[in-house]
Amino acid sequence: MKKLEASWVEIPENSDFSIYNLPFGIFSFRDEYPRAGMAVGDEILDLGIAAYHGMFQEILKDDTIFDRPVLNEFIRLGKKTTSAVRKKVQDELCDSNSRFRQVAKLLVPQAEATMHLPVQIGDVTDFYSSMEHATNVGKMFRDPENALLPNWKHLPVGYHGRASSIVISGTPIRRPWGQLKPPDAPPAFLPSKRLDFELEMAFVVGGDSTLGEPVPASRAEEYIFGLMLFNDWSARDIQKWEYVPLGPFLGKSFASTVSPWIVPLEALEPFRVDGPLQEDPEVLPYLKTSGKQNVDLTLEVSLQTEQGGPGMICRSNFKYMYWNMAQQLAHHTSNGCNLRVGDVMASGTISGKERGSFGSMLELSWGGKEPLTLSDGTTRTFLEDGDTVIMTAYGEKEGIRVGFGEARGTILPPLEQKRENS
Amino acid sequence: MKKLEASWVEIPENSDFSIYNLPFGIFSFRDEYPRAGMAVGDEILDLGIAAYHGMFQEILKDDTIFDRPVLNEFIRLGKKTTSAVRKKVQDELCDSNSRFRQVAKLLVPQAEATMHLPVQIGDVTDFYSSMEHATNVGKMFRDPENALLPNWKHLPVGYHGRASSIVISGTPIRRPWGQLKPPDAPPAFLPSKRLDFELEMAFVVGGDSTLGEPVPASRAEEYIFGLMLFNDWSARDIQKWEYVPLGPFLGKSFASTVSPWIVPLEALEPFRVDGPLQEDPEVLPYLKTSGKQNVDLTLEVSLQTEQGGPGMICRSNFKYMYWNMAQQLAHHTSNGCNLRVGDVMASGTISGKERGSFGSMLELSWGGKEPLTLSDGTTRTFLEDGDTVIMTAYGEKEGIRVGFGEARGTILPPLEQKRENS
Secondary structure, eight states, X not given: OOOOOOOSSOOOTTOSBOTTTOOEEEEEETTSOOEEEEEETTEEEEHHHHXXXXXXXXXXXXXXXXXXXXXXXXXXXXXXXXXXXXXXXXXXXTOTTOGGGXXXXXXXXXXXXXXXXXXXXXXXXXXXXXXXXXXHHHHHHSOGGGOSOTTTTTSOOEEEOOSTTEEETTOOXXXXXXXXXXXXXXXXXXXXXXXXXXXXXXXXXXXXXXXXXXXXXXXXXXGEEEEEEEEOOEEHHHHHHHOTTTOOSTTTTTOXXXXXXXXXXXXXXXXXXXXXXXXXXXXXXXXXXXXXXXXXXXXXXXXXXXXXXXXXXXXXXXXXXXXXXXXXXXXXXXXXXXXXXXXXEEOOOOOOSSGGGOSSHXXXXXTTTSOEEOTTSOEXXXXXXXXXXXXXXXXXXXXXXXEEEEEEEEEEOOOSGGGGGO | OOOOOOOSSOOOXXXXXXXXXXXXXXXXXXXXXXXXXXXXXXXXXXXXXXXXXXXXXXXXXXXXXXXXXXXXXHHHTOHHHHHHHHHHHHHHHTOTTOGGGGOTTSEEEGGGEEEEOSSOXXXXXXXXXXXXXXXXXXXXXXXGGGOSOTTTTTSOOEEEOOSTTEEETTOOEEOOEEEEOOTTSOOEEEEOSOEEOOEEEEEEEOSOOOTTOXXXXXXXXXXXXXXXXXXXXXXXXXXXXHOTTTOOSTTTTTOEEEOSOBEEGGGGGGGEEOOXXXXXXXXXXXXXXXXXXXXXXXXXXXXXXXXXXXXXXXXXXXXXXXXXXXXXXXXXXXXXXXXXXXXXXXXXXXXXXXXXXXXXXXXXXXXXXXXXXXXXXXXXXXXXXXXXXXEEEEEXXXXXXXXXXXXXXXXXXXXSGGGGGO
16 A cells, blocks of 8 residues: 555544545534535545535536435445545645645534434345354354354345434434243233344445346445444344244344444455455355455444443454455345445444454353453443443554444433333 | 215226225326326326316425325325325316316326336335235244244234335346255255245335334324235245345345335225234234224236236235234334335235135245146246236225236346356
């Protein structure tokens, strides 16, 4: 990776939003309408203002494209355009003679802005692509000797999730009610007792594909715009009773949290690494990929409780994925299913081999049997009301750091009003 | 049901689109843009033209609301408004002195119009609410003595489906490729050999609900705008191998077909009937409903092959549902999951007790073991290339008929290009 000149925007050391990152998001400032911006250090570069002052006049026909409440239309212009926009910002910010140093209101402090969902999300898919996670779940709930199901190494298992309840980092999460089934009694309608997070990455689809026409793995990256952190909040007890035979539903659909910035795939180039060997069994030809398909991103989960913290409870890595994003996308479209700009595909919980790298409370407390001791001295099996889960992700190599900010959410107590119904 | 005066629009006897129906849809005529209309006999009443000529001036503030390519904004105005619009059309069409008889281009022949998806669909949910269907599947694939899973009578089992691949009646359906797993060999990537339809009804959500706040069953109907036919095309062989443990995915996501007209819930009032007793086990309080919650709608499936037909292969009824729509909606939101206008919730395959009422080829041919003889003398286990599936639905009572038109689709052969990948 070529080193860039220092930017005239002051960027704190170790900032997630270095000059090598420049992710896209939707922000609002004071009473103004939500619009597109780019994170730079502790600032947001107002892309609408930049466009108005002609920064993209050789790239964009429509200089109001950033004055929208979501990025879908911009992303739909295609990677050639979105990459050119990003490169132009990078060039200007590293040019000490840039005329944009004089533009008023070009930069807004992140601390004073409100972030919004960056895209209108069409369909949401959640994969199950970490072998360590799938193995842990299999050991706990099925056969420890045959933890992985027979299909797992042949295809990236996945299912459709809920788009309406995806919220931006910082949105509080109400503890859901649901049917809980004790071992020897009928089900009862109660607040979940086994509320959990799932540490995931998700990518945002960057192109519309045609119904009936698969996207081959070799062309999958053309359809991957960028990535976000994804917390797939899960109510394990609701899920356990409901999920046979059609999969997770209300155990997941009450909320998922995303980080506010979409980090373009190209910003992750320096951190690409080889994925695992897929020789036993060999994957089918339509799923074969080559080259550095995984991404070395450190993933961390911290828990802040009403007693203290935050303290780190998990450190995992996106490079642990067995199935990569190109394989997920190729598999998803292999039956002709079409993609739309703004679709989201999440990885599934990303766990490593060691206990400290497990990406959910379910695994960290081994099904609730081995409580976790937190930095504040309290213990947890699952999440308690008032707990705040903070996920972060970053790549770091040769002095270059590209991070995702946070996906954060605090658990609110369950609504009282429904007791009458239970 | 009060009998209405005959309309000055000629409505053929036995038309699905009687003066008691008046469903909403999106149509285009010649090169004109898609816009909102209402089916009346063999005609479409152009709601934009009606609004322009002042038909709704006491009801609608914005008389361009129908000049949109989807109905979402109109539906979001609320039932009071949408019902008033429908009632006003009904009054005018039954008034022989209506000034709208003179309005040019108010009516367009359905035969010359193109229909489009009536709403922008947000999230799609597919339930599994027919006890006969769930029992048939359980008998075939699990234990004939314990065909229903333990959770089935306690909650309306459901899962999220794919919105991007929902198509309007008449759109051809490409046979999907996928991983098929023979009993004693590794999976291979091939065109599905067990392509099927699923006879379902679906309702369109008519109101936005708040994340974190359940909609009680008693208020569910406020959020149900109207119904459509829904063919949940299924590739049984793809589904069988992929679906453990997270549910159906590519076995379904290649396409679903909807009928073009949304029949408002109020038009189905005459056909409401009591649902099944739910006493063994008794349902939990949050799922309790009273009154006539089921709807007596005759559902038929015909198959037209390249040899002949169409011939009817299934006659079922929407009243067979064990879980009603209010229960589905209350359950769906019981964890706080929010609804958005345009969300679709499908019933799951609707089967009756007798073989002739089974709503899928899987059941009609009993897992492919007992081929069905068609009216053209050929036999079928699953669908073949060139087959056209035609679903219809209607209620009929005391001379009043309210129907749904068709959900129709023809199977195209699989794409050839992918053989190299298989």
